[in-house]
Amino acid sequence: MNTATITSINEETGAVERHKIPQVLLDDLLPKRLTTSGKLWMYFLLTVMAIGAYAYFTQLKNGLVVTDMRDYASWGIYISNFVFFVAISLVGSLISAVLKLTDVKWRTPLVRISEIIAVASITFAALIIIVDMGRPDRFWHLFVYGRIQSPIMWDVIVITTYFTISILLLYIPLLPDLAICRDKLTGAAKWKRWCYKFFALNWKNTPRQYKIVNDSIKVLAVLIIPLALSIHTVTSWLFATTFRVGWDSSNFGPYFVAGAFMAGAAAVTAIMYVVREHYNLQKYITDKHFDHMGKLLVLLSLIYLYFNVNEYLVPGYKMKEVEGDQLKSLFTGNYAPMFWSVQILGLAIPVIILLFKKGRRPIPIFIISIVVVIGAWFKRLLIVTPTLLHPFIPMQNVPESWHHYVPTWQEWAITSASLAGVFFIIQIFIRLFPVISIWEMAEETETEAK
Amino acid sequence: MKNKLKYIFIVLIGITAFGFQKIYADGDTKTAPEIKVTDATLKLSFDTTGGKHIIATVNAKDPSGAVVPVKDVTIAVFIKKSFGMLPVTGDNMVTDETGTVTVNLPKNMPGDKDNMINFSSKVDGDPKVGDLEATGNINWGTPAKIENNLNKRALWAARANAPISLVIAANLIITLVWGTIIYILFKLITINRLGKNENTI
Numbered sequence: 001m002n003t004a005t006i007t008s009i010n011e012e013t014g015a016v017e018r019h020k021i022p023q024v025l026l027d028d029l030l031p032k033r034l035t036t037s038g039k040l041w042m043y044f045l046l047t048v049m050a051i052g053a054y055a056y057f058t059q060l061k062n063g064l065v066v067t068d069m070r071d072y073a074s075w076g077i078y079i080s081n082f083v084f085f086v087a088i089s090l091v092g093s094l095i096s097a098v099l100k101l102t103d104v105k106w107r108t109p110l111v112r113i114s115e116i117i118a119v120a121s122i123t124f125a126a127l128i129i130i131v132d133m134g135r136p137d138r139f140w141h142l143f144v145y146g147r148i149q150s151p152i153m154w155d156v157i158v159i160t161t162y163f164t165i166s167i168l169l170l171y172i173p174l175l176p177d178l179a180i181c182r183d184k185l186t187g188a189a190k191w192k193r194w195c196y197k198f199f200a201l202n203w204k205n206t207p208r209q210y211k212i213v214n215d216s217i218k219v220l221a222v223l224i225i226p227l228a229l230s231i232h233t234v235t236s237w238l239f240a241t242t243f244r245v246g247w248d249s250s251n252f253g254p255y256f257v258a259g260a261f262m263a264g265a266a267a268v269t270a271i272m273y274v275v276r277e278h279y280n281l282q283k284y285i286t287d288k289h290f291d292h293m294g295k296l297l298v299l300l301s302l303i304y305l306y307f308n309v310n311e312y313l314v315p316g317y318k319m320k321e322v323e324g325d326q327l328k329s330l331f332t333g334n335y336a337p338m339f340w341s342v343q344i345l346g347l348a349i350p351v352i353i354l355l356f357k358k359g360r361r362p363i364p365i366f367i368i369s370i371v372v373v374i375g376a377w378f379k380r381l382l383i384v385t386p387t388l389l390h391p392f393i394p395m396q397n398v399p400e401s402w403h404h405y406v407p408t409w410q411e412w413a414i415t416s417a418s419l420a421g422v423f424f425i426i427q428i429f430i431r432l433f434p435v436i437s438i439w440e441m442a443e444e445t446e447t448e449a450k
Numbered sequence: 451m452k453n454k455l456k457y458i459f460i461v462l463i464g465i466t467a468f469g470f471q472k473i474y475a476d477g478d479t480k481t482a483p484e485i486k487v488t489d490a491t492l493k494l495s496f497d498t499t500g501g502k503h504i505i506a507t508v509n510a511k512d513p514s515g516a517v518v519p520v521k522d523v524t525i526a527v528f529i530k531k532s533f534g535m536l537p538v539t540g541d542n543m544v545t546d547e548t549g550t551v552t553v554n555l556p557k558n559m560p561g562d563k564d565n566m567i568n569f570s571s572k573v574d575g576d577p578k579v580g581d582l583e584a585t586g587n588i589n590w591g592t593p594a595k596i597e598n599n600l601n602k603r604a605l606w607a608a609r610a611n612a613p614i615s616l617v618i619a620a621n622l623i624i625t626l627v628w629g630t631i632i633y634i635l636f637k638l639i640t641i642n643r644l645g646k647n648e649n650t651i
Contacts, residue, residue, distance in 0.1 A: 147609040148620050157620075161627055168634055175641065201638060202645025209644050212637050223630055 006176060006439045007205045021180070021442040029434045029441065030184060032279065042427060045420040052417020055410040056131060064134045066410045072395060073388045073405035078132040080380040081415050084263070085125035085422070086159070086235050087256070087376065091264025092118025092166050093228030097221040106292050108444050109284045109436045113275060114268045115170040116435075120425035122163045124418045131414055151237045162224070162231045169220050171199075172213055176439040179203035192432065232260045239383070245323040246315075246387035255307040262300040263376035266350075269293045270369035271426065273362055275435055284436050287362060294360030297372070301351045308343065326390035334404075335386050338378055346375015487512055487520060490579035494527075494571050494586035502555040502590050504538070506571040508545050508579060519549025523576050527553050530568040530585075561591015 006019050034042065059066050069076045095114035099107040130136045146153040181188075182196035182203075203209060236256035239247040249255075269290065276285040315323050316331070330339040350368045353359035359368070385405050395403060407415075429435075487510035497503045504527055508520045523545045528535035543551045561567045566587050573582040603611045 145609065148612045148616060149605045149607070149609075154620075157624065161624075161631075164631055168631070172634075172638070201642040203641065204645045206644055209641050212641050212644075216634050216637055219630060219634065223627065227627070 005205055006442055007207050007210050017446075019442050019446045021438060022445065025438055025441055025445070026180070026184060028281065028283065029436050029438045030181065031430065031432055031434060034431060035278070038278070038427070038431075042424070045424045045427065048420035049417045049424065052414045052420070055413035055417070059131075059410055059414070060136070066408060068401075068406050068408050068411065070402045071398065072391060072402055073385055075132075075384050075388060076405055077381060077407045077411050077415050078128050080377070080384045081418060082125050082128045082132070083235055083256075083380040083383070084377045085121040085128065085418075086232055087260035087263045087380070088267050088373075089118040089121040089125065089162070089166070089264070090228050090232060090257070090260040091268045092169065093224045094261055094264055095268060096169050097224045097228070100217075100221050101225075105444070106289055108440050109281070110268060110272055110289065110293075111173070111440070112170070112435055112437055113272050114264075115166065116426055116429045117264070117267055117271060117422075118166045119163070119170055120422040120429075122159065122166060123425065124421050126159055126163065127421075128415075128418050131418075151234060151241050154234045155231075155238060158227065158231045158234050162227050165220055165224050165227060169217070169224060172216050172220070173437055173440070174199075174433060175201060175203050175209075175213060176205070177434045177437060179205070180438055181433065195432070229257055232256045239387075243392075244387050245326045245390050245392070246383070249311065251307060251310050255304075255311055258300065258304040258307050259376065259379065262297065262304045263373060265293060265297045265300050266369040266372035266376070269297065270366055270373060273366040273369075275430065276362070279430075279435065281436065284441065290362045290365050291357070291360045294354045294365050297365075297369070298351055298354045301347060301354075301372075305347055305351065308347065322390055322392050326386055329386050329390065330382065335382060339382055342375045342379045342382060346372055346379065487518070487578060490520060490582060492525070492571060492573055492579075492582035492584040494569055494584045496586070496588045496590075497552075504553045504555060504569055504571075505550050506545075506553070506584070507548070507550045508573065508582065509549055510579060519545070519547065520579055521545055521547055521549060523549070523573055523579055525551045525571055525573055527551070527569060527571045529559065530570055535570060555590055558592050559590070560594040561589065562594065563596060565589045565591040565593055567591045 006021055007017070055066075067076060067078075091114045095107055095110050096118075100111075130139055133139060142153070142156055146156065148154075178196055178200040182193070182200045185192070185196065188196075233253040233256065236252040240249055240252035242248070272285050272289070272293075276282060312327070312330075316327050318324075319327065329335050350372050353364065353368055358364065389403065389405060490508060490510035493507045493509070495505045495507065497505055506525045506527055508523045508525070509517050510520050512518050521544075525539065525543055525545060526537060527539040527543075528537050530536075538556060539551065539553050543553070545551055555567075559567060566589050568585065568587045570583065570585045573579055575581060600607060601611065603613050605613065605616075
């Protein structure tokens, strides 16, 4: 039998409604085998990850001396990358929770993509922190000897919690689709069938099962919003609770959260374009979705631009001694090309282009989103490193190289591997599970038909 | 006339020479003959007669081997602080004929938790006795109220001394959020059980 049924409860009447899932939805949305380009992409990702693993082996063997991090620039691209991943992960809460609670209907095809991005990003955010540790074998000390007074401890707690809720927000709406996979993909490999059966939790489309799923999603959607704000606010406090130029700011929490939503929205837009084109999902992820995401990205970018003005204009107006040196290094010094590229190419120009309808068409917005995401990555580097290279007590009697920070090949390889890892998780997920929720699309189709 | 001047000059020179000779001869006779001492020691002792006094005594052996006090030795007495030394002798206290220097204990001098004060006395580069040092302690300190900030509940304290408000707030939030997560996990078990027990629609 090539049809499936889903059950839903009418929120207005409370009546149990049954919907047949159109065959076309199953044909379009059930996971497909990897194409040649898909396989090549996987091999590429595995190669990058293998190089990163070798680089990490050399780091484990010789210590953090293989990086360019020294006494002053003690945080480098690992920490920038960590902040970037935490930022990207916020998109899960934006699409799954904020847009759900504000009853935005067009979000349905984007929910699962955004959740898998969130899970993959937060996974590698946690891993990259371990990579940054000189003694990763002592990671467990955090849990045994950690002090609740430390923002680092708060970050560990919040990240673990956010990771768990993101997994649940990915998994629970997946249950009906897992059952569809279990029932329809009978020709799949034995281990896959076992996975579908095991993780489908005996899903049988009963109204009570649907009620539990819907209620759980609502609870998690409410819960994840303060958590999402917390996760990036606490990450910002890792910087803001220290007394250093550029970080000693009460603006940092909202500044980080605004930047995270912008970067996350850009990431989901870029990935939804690739998914749409690669899996021929133009019927589901339409031009309208890109248009909506474009408008959302403009709004988020403008909010972030506002915080940027606050973050740089006020201290720039005062130009207090050491802070002035650090700002000069950003405005006109060593970091000026990167700083202005990020601000203009990664923030101002995208806003201008996306204000026009043509700019919000799939290809332009895809390119803009890629630029915004790249800009977001470098923005984190600009937040982390220039501050560390401008301490209040002048750097004296230290090797000349300690005045600069130029990441080594090991740092680039490990960072690239972590980015590849995020793509790898996304790719594996799409290969195994429906990237767009079949049952929710069926519900939506049914509602539109009425 | 020339001869008269000659005699006067000779007499003056003679008087001058005699005077110089007399002065130096007097000096030699007034200074006691230098006794070379060896094995000098510096000792700190405490006395409560008419107040609290710290007594530093320098003794040494004379050529006959007898222990004698050494006079005119400059001694400094200090009280040991957590970091550094507090001088209590003032300027250039020198030993008397008995080889001692007596110092009054400054008022309200705080001690350690057992009221002990640690003293140190030093002789630095004396031509007769060289460098000497002695230490001693006595419970003459004013009882000190030592506030150990490390034992207070504070943001900078050890993990066991976190501010109680922070501990309550953090645990409350963690319990609420993780309680909800555990509730959702139980709901997943319910979904599984419902699938086993209920009929497929």
